[in-house]
Amino acid sequence: MSSEIRILRGIFEGRPIKTLKGRKYRPTMDKGRVSLFNSLGERIIDSYFLDLFSGSGIVGFEALSLGAKKVVFVENYFPAVKLLRDNTKNLGVEDRVEIFYQDVFSFLKREFHEEFNIIFIDPPYSYGKRVNEILSLLEENLWISKNGIIVMEHHKKVNLQNKFKILELYDIKIFGETCFSYYVRKNGNA
Secondary structure (H helix, E strand, O other): OOEEEEEEOOOOOEEEEEEEEOOOOOOOHHHHHHHHHHHHHHHHHEEEEEEOOOOOOOOHHHHOOOOEEEEEEEOOOOOHHHHHHHHHHHOOHHEEEEEOOOEEEEEEEEOOOOOOOEEEEOOOEEEHHHHHHHHHHHHHOEEEEEEEEEEEEEOOOOOOOOOOEEEEEEEEEEEEEEEEEEEEEEEHOO
């Protein structure tokens, strides 16, 4: 079963994105997306954007709408992957999108990959402290480019590490029960 949400800004403003309905499924809300992209500002233009636990892909499609060069979606729930493919086709952005039907942990252990300027992570709230494992894999395998940003969406009761080897928490934004934690790659290098 699907419903729709709309892209808020950019060249695809107002265009619908199909999304799944259900208790376990929670697309990033409008207020959170507005705050996220306001905080990223001009960095989004020509960026390589990684969207982990993509769901419908609303965040990645909003990034494309605002000028991202390429978005890579990673999702392991097949009905959501099907919607990602449909949404990509409906927007006509097949040349700027790559979709991986894969578990995020397996994906992040890949040996050969691109570095991304912006990484957005929206795991199920049930992951709890396992979200720290995701951040560790991102830095261990150098997924983030120099001067890159990682944004983790999580429940406000989940405690994330402030510092890793090369990642450092620099901001937190709270929207009701939801937090966006922002990490940067320290000193731009490992």
